[in-house]
Amino acid sequence: MPEVLTAVRAPGREAARAFVDERIVPFADAWDKAGRIPEDVLDGIAEAGLWAPFLPPELGGFGLDMVTLGEIHEEVGRGCSSVRSLLTVHTMLSWALLRFGTEAQRHRWGPELASGRVLGAFCLSEPGAGSDTAAITTTATPDGDGWRLDGLKKWTTNGQRADLFLVFAKGPASTIALLVPRDAPGVTVTPIDDILGTRSSMLAEIGFDGVRLGPDALLGPSGFASGMVLTGTLDLGRYSVAAGSVGIIQACADACADYTSKRTVGGTLLKDLPLIQAKLSDMVTDVRAARLLLAEAGRLKDRGDSATIMATWVAKYFASVAAARHASEAVQVHGANGCSGDYPVARFYRDSKVMEIIEGSTEIQRMTIAAEAYRKQVP
Structure with missing residues (x-):
């Protein structure tokens, strides 16, 4: 991706509408048939400042209010629900980082997420369990001062493309959340194709086989x-x-x-x-x-x-x-x-x-x- 992907001005409904009409609407049906969003479009979203504009300026965002964020996501959804789905999961990870991350975590990942250099995905649903947190079988086991992650997540939007996963797993006492880089050894990505709708949202199964993570992977206090x-x-x-x-x-x-x-x-x-x-x-x-x-x-x-x-x-x-x-x-x-x-x-x-x-x-x-x-x- 380009080095600098931040818009000069904070985006709003009008800017999002213009971007959608020019860069999304004419091509959404073709992406739907192809089953993915082209890289140049992901770069364009970054250049328009749409990935995580609610992050504060010190993390590379614009501190955008939630009403305006909703208007932006409406405009993107008008053009292509798959693209809006990518914004959704990226937003969920970015917000969780902002709300519950340590200062070190926020400054490590915040600017990358705001600029679009790193794209996020949300890993909660599992085969046979859906998003029922009580039925999670993915485990996070203490390993030295860090964690060992094992399990399988399904229906992960943008799983085929994301660089960073927010993974929910069963810890020693309760459910915990972990930040897991895609390139961590033991992470596997299996595309899910031929689905009914949002066909270009790049769904995937994400497997974790003995993935070892440091203590800085834990997002928020254990049990929270x-x-x-x-x-x-x-x-x-x-x-x-x-x-x-x-x-x-x-x-x-x-x-x-x-x-x-x-x-x-x-x-x-x-x-x-x-x-x-x-x-x-x-x-x-x-x-x-x-x-x-x-x-x-x-x-x-x-x-x-x-x-x-x-x-x-x-x-x-x-x-x-x-x-x-x-x-x-x-x-x-x-x-x-x-x-x-x-x-x-x-x-x-x-x-x-x-x-x-x-x-x-x-x-x-x-x-x-x-x-x-x-x-x-x-x-």
């Missing part, structure tokens, strides 16, 4: 990682997925407005048909509602208000379900064309289903939101 997963890192990942889901809804509305303004049936433009207008009006309404829910969660994060946890659950639930519904309608509006690779709505349809599963499935979200509602009713 489980709370970090539940209340911090996964919350930020959920926030990014919610933002990406808003982007999908907007992309569906844009694609349908464009298509129906050109396509005719019986000599009448599709856009003049009441049923088509109803579908588009629902997309416009839901994207505005989802965007407002996301902004509320972001503002609470910026204030350090713990209410952001539930606000993010609600935003992700609403946005992901709406994205799946409207992506289905977008395919319907496009008819047989919507089922082909010639129009992006087929990709939106497949990607939107993934949004209902990752970072908390729709079913888990309903249970969590309902539990909060009942909790508030207890005298």
Whole structure:
């Protein structure tokens, strides 16, 4: 990667939108078919300052607020959910480093993550266990003053390309988090291909066979990682997925407005048909509602208000379900064309289903939101 990849000015929605329209939208379908994002695009993301702009200036970032970060991830999600997924996991690792890393860890990895010279990935899910922290089988065993890591992680976004993994493992007394360089002896990367959606997010299985790590690999105090997963890192990942889901809804509305303004049936433009207008009006309404829910969660994060946890659950639930519904309608509006690779709505349809599963499935979200509602009713 280039030596210097930091933007001169802090990025925002407008800059992200311009970057997405020029560097992502025209090529996203081709990347989807190829199953990966080209290196020059990863470099372009770095040059635009989009990898970890929330990191403080002393670590190479811009100290960007969470509301603006959500807007950036929305714009990227509008262009390509796979690229947004790469931003998500990189953000999760970078935030965890900032929040729980030692000063030495932050200064060792922060500038590398901010500049994009090092790309991060998040290793929690395992075969047969998903993201259930209680069922983790990957082990971290004390080894001298460091650790020995053994196990297997699955569904690791950007696993094929990442340089640094944030790995959650069962320690001597509880779950712990470790920073693991890709080039550490004993680390193996096996690509996962031919998936339903986010096909260019470079998923992989990551194996750890007797990986020896120094004491500086431990992120946060031992025994603290489980709370970090539940209340911090996964919350930020959920926030990014919610933002990406808003982007999908907007992309569906844009694609349908464009298509129906050109396509005719019986000599009448599709856009003049009441049923088509109803579908588009629902997309416009839901994207505005989802965007407002996301902004509320972001503002609470910026204030350090713990209410952001539930606000993010609600935003992700609403946005992901709406994205799946409207992506289905977008395919319907496009008819047989919507089922082909010639129009992006087929990709939106497949990607939107993934949004209902990752970072908390729709079913888990309903249970969590309902539990909060009942909790508030207890005298």
